[in-house]
Amino acid sequence: MISKKVTMVGAFAVGKTSLVRRFVESIFSEKYHTTIGVKIDKKQVQVDQEMVQLMIWDIEGVDVFTELNTTYLRGASGMLLVIDGTRENTVDAAQKILDTVTNSMPETPVVLVVNKCDLKSQWALTNGQLSRLNIAEENIFYTSAKTGECVEEAFSRLAELTLGSAIME
Amino acid sequence: MATEPKLEPVQPAKESGQDDYGKLRSLILGDDYESVITERIKSNETDRVAEVLPDAVAKRNAKDDSLSQQFSPLIQSSIDHAVNNNRRQFAQMIYPVIGPAVRKAVASALTEMIAKLNYLLKQSLTLSAVKGRFKAWRLGMSYGEYLILQNLHYQVEQVFLIHQETGLLITSLSSDQVIKKDPDMVSAMLTAISDFISDSFESTSADSKLNAIKFGDFTLLIERGPSAVVAIAVRGVVHQDVENQLQEVSEQVHEKYSDALETFNGEAKGFADVEDILESVLIHEEAINEEDTSVPWFSIIALGLLLVWGVVTGVNNAIMESKVSQVIAAIGETPGYQVLEHQLEDNQLTVAVIHAPGAKSIQQLQQQIDSQGFQLTFKNVLSELSSPTMLASILSQQYSAKFSVETAEAGFVLVARGTLTDAQVESLKSDSLVTSHFQSVRYEPIILSSSIESQYYAQFYSLLKTINNTAIHFDVGSVMVSPEESRALTSTIQNIKALSELAPQLKQKIHQIAIMGYADPLGDTTANLSLSKSRAEHIADMFKANGITESLIITWGMGAKDKSTVPDNLQRRVDIRIITESLE
Numbered sequence: 001m002i003s004k005k006v007t008m009v010g011a012f013a014v015g016k017t018s019l020v021r022r023f024v025e026s027i028f029s030e031k032y033h034t035t036i037g038v039k040i041d042k043k044q045v046q047v048d049q050e051m052v053q054l055m056i057w058d059i060e061g062v063d064v065f066t067e068l069n070t071t072y073l074r075g076a077s078g079m080l081l082v083i084d085g086t087r088e089n090t091v092d093a094a095q096k097i098l099d100t101v102t103n104s105m106p107e108t109p110v111v112l113v114v115n116k117c118d119l120k121s122q123w124a125l126t127n128g129q130l131s132r133l134n135i136a137e138e139n140i141f142y143t144s145a146k147t148g149e150c151v152e153e154a155f156s157r158l159a160e161l162t163l164g165s166a167i168m169e
Numbered sequence: 170m171a172t173e174p175k176l177e178p179v180q181p182a183k184e185s186g187q188d189d190y191g192k193l194r195s196l197i198l199g200d201d202y203e204s205v206i207t208e209r210i211k212s213n214e215t216d217r218v219a220e221v222l223p224d225a226v227a228k229r230n231a232k233d234d235s236l237s238q239q240f241s242p243l244i245q246s247s248i249d250h251a252v253n254n255n256r257r258q259f260a261q262m263i264y265p266v267i268g269p270a271v272r273k274a275v276a277s278a279l280t281e282m283i284a285k286l287n288y289l290l291k292q293s294l295t296l297s298a299v300k301g302r303f304k305a306w307r308l309g310m311s312y313g314e315y316l317i318l319q320n321l322h323y324q325v326e327q328v329f330l331i332h333q334e335t336g337l338l339i340t341s342l343s344s345d346q347v348i349k350k351d352p353d354m355v356s357a358m359l360t361a362i363s364d365f366i367s368d369s370f371e372s373t374s375a376d377s378k379l380n381a382i383k384f385g386d387f388t389l390l391i392e393r394g395p396s397a398v399v400a401i402a403v404r405g406v407v408h409q410d411v412e413n414q415l416q417e418v419s420e421q422v423h424e425k426y427s428d429a430l431e432t433f434n435g436e437a438k439g440f441a442d443v444e445d446i447l448e449s450v451l452i453h454e455e456a457i458n459e460e461d462t463s464v465p466w467f468s469i470i471a472l473g474l475l476l477v478w479g480v481v482t483g484v485n486n487a488i489m490e491s492k493v494s495q496v497i498a499a500i501g502e503t504p505g506y507q508v509l510e511h512q513l514e515d516n517q518l519t520v521a522v523i524h525a526p527g528a529k530s531i532q533q534l535q536q537q538i539d540s541q542g543f544q545l546t547f548k549n550v551l552s553e554l555s556s557p558t559m560l561a562s563i564l565s566q567q568y569s570a571k572f573s574v575e576t577a578e579a580g581f582v583l584v585a586r587g588t589l590t591d592a593q594v595e596s597l598k599s600d601s602l603v604t605s606h607f608q609s610v611r612y613e614p615i616i617l618s619s620s621i622e623s624q625y626y627a628q629f630y631s632l633l634k635t636i637n638n639t640a641i642h643f644d645v646g647s648v649m650v651s652p653e654e655s656r657a658l659t660s661t662i663q664n665i666k667a668l669s670e671l672a673p674q675l676k677q678k679i680h681q682i683a684i685m686g687y688a689d690p691l692g693d694t695t696a697n698l699s700l701s702k703s704r705a706e707h708i709a710d711m712f713k714a715n716g717i718t719e720s721l722i723i724t725w726g727m728g729a730k731d732k733s734t735v736p737d738n739l740q741r742r743v744d745i746r747i748i749t750e751s752l753e
């Protein structure tokens with residue numbers, strides 16, 4: 001079996017940890033415990049005929065005090081960039097992360113996840129806002145860690161992309 | 170433009186003039202001329218540049234940063250050079266600053282992960298230690314102490330080969346008795362923890378990276394090479410030999426698999442036979458004992474042969490042997506000293522000892538011991554045996570009684586349990602180990618702590634439950650165990666063995682181990698019956714081959730017995746059921 005390291009990045013409280021929990025353990029909690037440093041989980045995904053073991057590095061969210069710690073990104077074959085559909089400024093944070101990452105590892109595939117899509121009434125994003133992130137349509141997913149919507153799909157897509165990629169230095 | 174035409178006519182005259190002058194010079198000054206003149210210019214030039222250099226640098230720096238740009242790679246490489254050549258000095262300089270900071274940072278930010286790592290490792294290592302722990306408990310000492318008393322200073326229980334860049338596990342091996350638990354996670358977490366540390370100090374120098382984590386009984390040693398990390402879980406006291414072997418293994422892996430490491434993409438291809446290298450660091454109990462016992466065997470046989478041939482040197486050998494044991498015994502009898510191993514090479518007798526702080530110094534011992542003509546050297550395995558509990562365990566062996574430690578207001582009290590002769594009690598009173606570390610000695614009858622006992626019962630029942638819930642699944646029509654299922658099989662076998670070892674000590678009797686084979690409903694009934702029977706028998710064979718008591722095993726072929734709602738793939742299985750009874 002093949003193993004791949006992937007990372008979860010994005011602003012704080014966008015739901016990175018919740019997405020991983022939903023994906024790995026199929027559970028969700030309203031409680032918010034911010035991640036310190038990094039938390040690691042794993043899950044196997046089937047891509048075509050092959051099993052891929054994803055080692056998921058859930059990295060602490062960026063905020064005004066915490067910058068993205070790029071050491072944790074080393075050797076990743078894919079990245080799940082998460083924004084919160086109810087908070088417009090999480091797109092800026094995502095933009096900033098993309099800038100840093102595309103510099104140091106330009107070929108790492110990125111899947112963009114717009115999370116909390118169950119909160120339609122508080123939705124704050126307009127369609128145009130995502131286009132400046134320059135991510136291909138087929139790599140964008142509207143998810144909810146709460147209902148589980150599209151979570152599997154997003155991780156499956158990421159797994160698929162990791163197989164096509166070489167490990168970046 | 171205007172000056173050009175003026176210059177042109179002058180040029181030829183000047184050239185020819187110089188030419189003549191030059192010829193004249195070389196006529197007068199001969200061949201040395203050229204070399205003398207360049208030498209002259211060089212030294213002048215150097216002086217001149219030396220004069221203006223500081224000013225020039227300052228001026229240029231004020232203008233732009235092109236100088237620093239030019240210099241930075243140079244400086245970088247000379248720093249690299251200096252660091253590489255004086256690693257030790259740099260480490261020594263940096264360590265006092267970084268050491269405490271590392272501890273603090275790790276403690277505050279990563280306790281949770283370390284706790285989880287600890288849990289994972291503990292889970293996978295405890296079963297193997299159940300037996301030893303049980304004995305240790307009976308003797309009233311901690312497992313770590315027990316290991317030392319068993320002359321087992323260490324046991325490497327698991328080794329991980331980790332890809333440096335990604336933190337992905339390439340492969341892991343464990344000593345026979347250990348059940349692997351999520352080596353993938355262990356490997357990723359180790360990498361994350363050391364990433365965190367190196368990031369916190371923005372340092373990539375290999376020496377500042379994490380190289381050991383200690384959890385209770387065991388230590389994780391981490392050897393970081395350029396493209397792979399080798400980590401081992403060691404139980405007991407880490408011996409220099411283990412560290413050396415670890416380093417060796419890391420070097421060998423890098424040498425042999427440099428290409429595979431370079432192109433590693435998450436799949437352990439290209440690492441054929443790497444286990445053979447990793448295996449060499451899995452030094453464990455048996456290996457040490459084998460070494461210990463093989464020495465006398467060899468000399469007995471050698472002695473026998475030599476005696477047959479009537480050669481005098483044979484007798485010499487025997488005399489040597491007995492001299493060695495006299496020296497070893499003398500050291501062992503010195504209060505506070507314990508001999509772990511010894512080695513004789515030519516006339517050089519090396520003795521590995523542990524000694525308590527209150528005991529005689531090694532120098533004193535060296536003077537006092539009759540070395541029987543050998544060149545005697547000591548290897549101090551564990552110099553800082555300061556903990557009173559450790560001392561208690563050494564005493565336990567010397568006096569074959571059970572000692573433990575209690576804290577009192579003014580220091581420690583040594584509590585003795587079991588039987589001691591009057592003479593022993595006397596010598597205990599004047600033993601320097603005791604007098605230097607304990608305020609007083611108290612004697613008590615043997616008491617078994619029931620809470621620990623119940624812990625072992627809990628372990629027993631949890632093993633039983635795990636085994637009774639095991640199902641091993643099969644492919645359609647197959648009696649062979651697939652690679653995915655073989656892990657379940659291995660762990661079941663290990664669990665049953667651990668259970669059988671615990672049972673008699675907890676006064677539990679294992680009556681039978683039933684292996685029940687099932688088949689899915691496809692195909693005809695007789696065929697299914699015989700298929701299910703073969704499945705059960707195949708598993709029984711595996712059990713027997715792996716040392717599970719044959720007379721306890723019974724096999725049944727159940728055919729297809731499940732409800733039709735159970736998926737076929739879950740119906741094709743073997744269940745295990747153990748029946749036990751408490752004799753108390």
Ligand SMILES: Nc1nc2c(ncn2[C@@H]2O[C@H](COP(=O)(O)OP(=O)(O)OP(=O)(O)O)[C@@H](O)[C@H]2O)c(=O)[nH]1
Nearest residue numbers: 012013014015016017018030034035061116144145
């Ligand atoms: N309604 C709703 N709430 C969500 C969803 N995902 C996460 N949350 C909530 O958002 C909060 C933050 O979630 P986390 O998963 O901890 O966020 P995070 O990105 O890991 O945060 P940091 O670790 O601090 O960077 C929690 O209270 C979650 O319950 C979602 O899809 N829908």
Ligand SMILES: [Mg+2]
Nearest residue numbers: 016017034035
């Ligand atoms: Mg989080």
